[in-house]
Structures are given as structure tokens and as C-alpha cells.
Amino acid sequence: MNKHISFLFTLLFFAFNINAQQFELIKTIDVAGRQGVAVDSNYFYVSGSKSLFKYTKEGELVASNTSPFEQMDIELNHLGDIDYYNGEIFAGAEYFNDGSASNIRIVIYDSKTLKFKKLYSWEPKSGQKEVCGITVDAKNKIVWMADWIYGAYLYKYDLESGKYLGKTHIFPVPEKQQGIKVWKNKVYITADDGDAEDNEPDNMYSIDINLDKTNAQTTLVKTFEEVKLNGEIEGLTFDDTNNTLIVHFNRGTRVVNGMPIGFYSGYTKEIHELYIFKVLE
Ligand SMILES: [Ca+2]
Numbered sequence: 001m002n003k004h005i006s007f008l009f010t011l012l013f014f015a016f017n018i019n020a021q022q023f024e025l026i027k028t029i030d031v032a033g034r035q036g037v038a039v040d041s042n043y044f045y046v047s048g049s050k051s052l053f054k055y056t057k058e059g060e061l062v063a064s065n066t067s068p069f070e071q072m073d074i075e076l077n078h079l080g081d082i083d084y085y086n087g088e089i090f091a092g093a094e095y096f097n098d099g100s101a102s103n104i105r106i107v108i109y110d111s112k113t114l115k116f117k118k119l120y121s122w123e124p125k126s127g128q129k130e131v132c133g134i135t136v137d138a139k140n141k142i143v144w145m146a147d148w149i150y151g152a153y154l155y156k157y158d159l160e161s162g163k164y165l166g167k168t169h170i171f172p173v174p175e176k177q178q179g180i181k182v183w184k185n186k187v188y189i190t191a192d193d194g195d196a197e198d199n200e201p202d203n204m205y206s207i208d209i210n211l212d213k214t215n216a217q218t219t220l221v222k223t224f225e226e227v228k229l230n231g232e233i234e235g236l237t238f239d240d241t242n243n244t245l246i247v248h249f250n251r252g253t254r255v256v257n258g259m260p261i262g263f264y265s266g267y268t269k270e271i272h273e274l275y276i277f278k279v280l281e
């Protein structure tokens with residue numbers, strides 16, 4: 001290639017990447033739950049399918065709730081990705097069975113004790129098939145929910161009343177969405193779209209929040225090449241106190257067609273970890 005053209009391509013490459021967000025892995029922390037993560041100024045909160053845990057930022061367990069559905073008069077068996085807002089943990093809950101979900105609820109727990117406080121029902125007419133994750137958009141007073149089964153829409157509820165507000169059509173649709181988090185006027189979405197059987201990494205996408213529009217284009221933000229073994233990406237959050245991205249991953253279990261079928265070589269159990277990345281801007 002002509003060296004002037006080559007130089008031009010190099011310049012274009014750097015110009016393009018100035019706008020791309022970059023992340024640097026700092027450390028990983030082992031946790032108990034396999035679904036999601038939230039953060040406040042002092043603690044990490046982790047959800048399992050039927051549990052909630054609270055950790056110091058060094059990874060010491062300080063509280064847990066292993067019966068998060070008691071006191072409820074509706075059948076629930078699954079929590080997805082969670083979020084923290086104003087002393088409360090927001091969780092998307094549902095009854096999940098044989099690949100389909102019902103009884104979708106926004107469930108709110110006290111962040112001090114992890115005890116249940118209140119819940120709001122979803123609007124079945126919204127078309128939402130499942131809730132894999134939930135996030136609080138404090139600026140717009142909206143609770144957003146994502147759907148693992150049919151990911152073409154994000155669903156919006158009023159933060160104060162729990163009333164259904166409508167949905168945002170997203171394109172292209174990230175496959176097998178898992179986590180969702182509003183940060184700096186974008187919605188970030190993690191997707192379990194890498195097939196661990198073929199050693200493919202999973203990805204994170206974002207949309208810009210524009211409440212005047214019915215749709216939003218997704219942008220690929222990051223491919224997680226750093227994981228110790230490709231497995232299942234789960235929830236995510238951002239920590240404003242130190243400008244970090246925290247992503248929850250599971251590794252070790254072989255999952256084929258959504259069913260666990262044992263472990264990969266060298267593993268006798270599934271490992272759940274938080275990966276903590278510095279956001280370089
Ligand atoms: Ca999940």
C-alpha cells in the first residue's frame with residue numbers, strides 16, 4: 001500500500017476510536033448469585049435466581065436473603081438483573097417454567113436488610129414475554145425492563161406509581177439479553193450472544209435515551225475477550241464513585257439449548273464472578 005494512503009488509514013483508525021468507549025479490567029470478585037449486580041457508594045448487591053446478597057467492595061458478604069418471594073401472594077421463582085436506587089434494590093421477578101415466563105413483577109427490597117418492601121405488576125398487554133433485567137432511570141423517573149425471550153422492546157414503567165408508560169423498539173436486537181443499566185443517558189444491555197460451546201465471547205450494547213422517539217438503534221460497546229472461560233454473561237452496573245463498569249459472568253457449566261448438561265473440563269461447579277473494569281474516556 002502507498003505509504004501516504006497507509007498513514008491516512010492510521011489517522012482514520014485513531015479518529016474513529018476516540019469516540020469508542022474503552023474499558024480496562026482491574027479485578028474479579030467471586031460471588032454467590034448467578035443473575036445480576038447493583039452497586040451503591042459502599043456495597044455490591046448480587047442476585048441469584050432465588051436469592052439476594054450484599055457484599056463490601058472487597059467481596060466480604062454482609063447480608064443475604066435466601067427467601068425473596070415469601071410474603072407474596074403470587075407464585076414467583078426467578079429474579080433477573082437488579083438495580084440500586086435511593087436505598088432500595090429493584091428486581092425484575094417472574095414465574096419461569098420450561099422456557100416461558102408469567103407473573104412479571106417489579107419487586108423492591110430494602111438495601112440495608114435485603115427484606116421485601118413492595119411490588120408492582122407488569123402490564124400483560126405490553127407484550128413483554130419475560131424480565132431478564134431491570135434498571136432505574138433516575139433522571140427520567142422511569143423503570144426500564146428488558147426481555148430475554150423477545151428482545152425487540154425495552155419496557156418502561158413510572159418510577160413512583162409503577163404505572164406502565166410504553167415501550168421502546170430497539171434495532172438490531174441483541175440476542176439473549178441478560179442485564180440492563182441506565183448510565184449517563186444511555187441504556188446499556190448485556191447479551192449472552194456468544195456461544196460458549198464454540199468459545200465465543202459475549203457482548204454489551206447501548207442505546208441513547210430519547211423519549212421523543214419510539215425506536216432506538218443499538219450500538220456494540222464491548223466484546224468481553226477478558227473472561228477466564230467463555231460462559232454466560234449476566235447483569236451489569238456502573239459505579240459512579242470510581243468510574244467502573246461491573247459485569248456479572250458465570251463459567252464452568254455447559255449449557256446447550258438453555259439446559260445445563262454438566263461441566264467443562266477442569267470444573268466441578270459453576271463459578272459466578274463480578275468483573276470490574278475501569279471506564280477509560
Ligand atoms: Ca440472567
Ligand SMILES: [Ca+2]
Pocket residue numbers: 192193194195196200201202230231232233
Ligand atoms: Ca455466552
